[in-house]
Amino acid sequence: MNPGTVEKFLKLIGDSSRLKILSSIGAGEKTVSEIIGETGLPQTLVSFHLKILRDREVVVASRKGGPFVHYRLRDPSILNLLHACDAYAGKFDGSGEEAREFEWPPWKMMCRMMRRGDQ
Amino acid sequence: MNPGTVEKFLKLIGDSSRLKILSSIGAGEKTVSEIIGETGLPQTLVSFHLKILRDREVVVASRKGGPFVHYRLRDPSILNLLHACDAYAGKFDGSGEEAREFEWPPWKMMCRMMRRGDQ
DNA sequence: TCCTTATATGAGCCATAACTAATATTAACG
DNA sequence: CGTTAATATTAGTTATGGCTCATATAAGGA
Structure with missing residues (x-):
């Protein structure tokens, strides 16, 4: 058990804003606006967290026409x-x-x- | 899924010093000195974290003669x-x-x- | 090209909590 | 009671990272 590895992982998901985002996305796929609407978090905060979650491969982003970006969990489990x-x-x-x-x-x-x- | 509850829990264990302490205690029981020796963390830091872990019922403390305090995980799993x-x-x-x-x-x-x- | 909507990004601020230094407390022995 | 070893506690410092504000970027339509 590597304390550093586990710490890094638990700190990555162990934030209530991030937990709200992950829970909002759920097993499906959502745009940023939808996540904002569902969580009630400010737009820039959502984008801020999504960037980190994206960089760390917890979420996956895709564009599907228009300015919309869809996010899904890489591992819904x-x-x-x-x-x-x-x-x-x-x-x-x-x-x-x-x-x-x-x-x-x-x-x-x-x-x-x-x-x-x-x- | 309550984000606040999960955050609180993950922050409780999601610190590398605490992870080292929990891992050191393991499925058995250890004195503070033993934990210090095994983790290499400073005495006051270990006591500091143990207090929080104790208050939050992650660990259980007991005295068994001398100035020694033994700690075990309340739930080793x-x-x-x-x-x-x-x-x-x-x-x-x-x-x-x-x-x-x-x-x-x-x-x-x-x-x-x-x-x-x-x- | 300009405008609009959706989203991203960066800098600075602020809150939180880990950590340290100093000291207090506990238990036991002589 | 004084001393020692083990441990706990407290106040202050420092590090980390969430959050906000301002603005930049992306996509599409007129």
Whole structure:
């Protein structure tokens, strides 16, 4: 486990404006205006964050006619990570008891599970 | 997905000094001196971070004779999350291609898997 | 070419939090 | 009680990065 690598990654996504943007884009595709409308964040702030997310390959941009730029998540499953963190942290910050029921699975087990399409 | 909740959680663990501390403690238990020795971080910095981690219930402290305080992770499986992030981000920052093979499993699937002790 | 809409970018400001230095507290022993 | 080792705490400093303002750029239509 490389603390620097993990820190870099968690800081990349661990900002509420960015989380709003990622969540807004979701599994589909959205223009900047749509993201702005949905998040309520200022235009320049959205563009600012999108640039970083784009440079770091979390999102992918494409132009499709007009001045519109569409953004999609390069790996939509990252939303699952965010949801898991939300669920974990939500309980985690609370009683600190219910979170005991959940354990983060080992990486290899996550790999196997998604490869098998476990039902 | 509450951006504020997730942000708070990711910022809590998304610091390289803290990651080093969590990794040092591991699945066992360690004194502050041991953590200092293993991480190479200054004593006051370790104590500073441990206080926050303690207050936020990521670690649990106990005294066992002498001036020694032992720390353990309240939920050691969080190390699995860190390892997964490491693996994901490591590939992620690289070619951006190999990470495609891995998808973060949905929360419910993670719950089921750990409940079944899937092999 | 000019205008409009959509979006991007850069510089500077400001908020946050990690870190350090100094010191306080805890536990145990002589 | 004084001393030592281990650890915690506090105030101030510093580094980081989010955010804002002003403006630049891209695309398309008249």
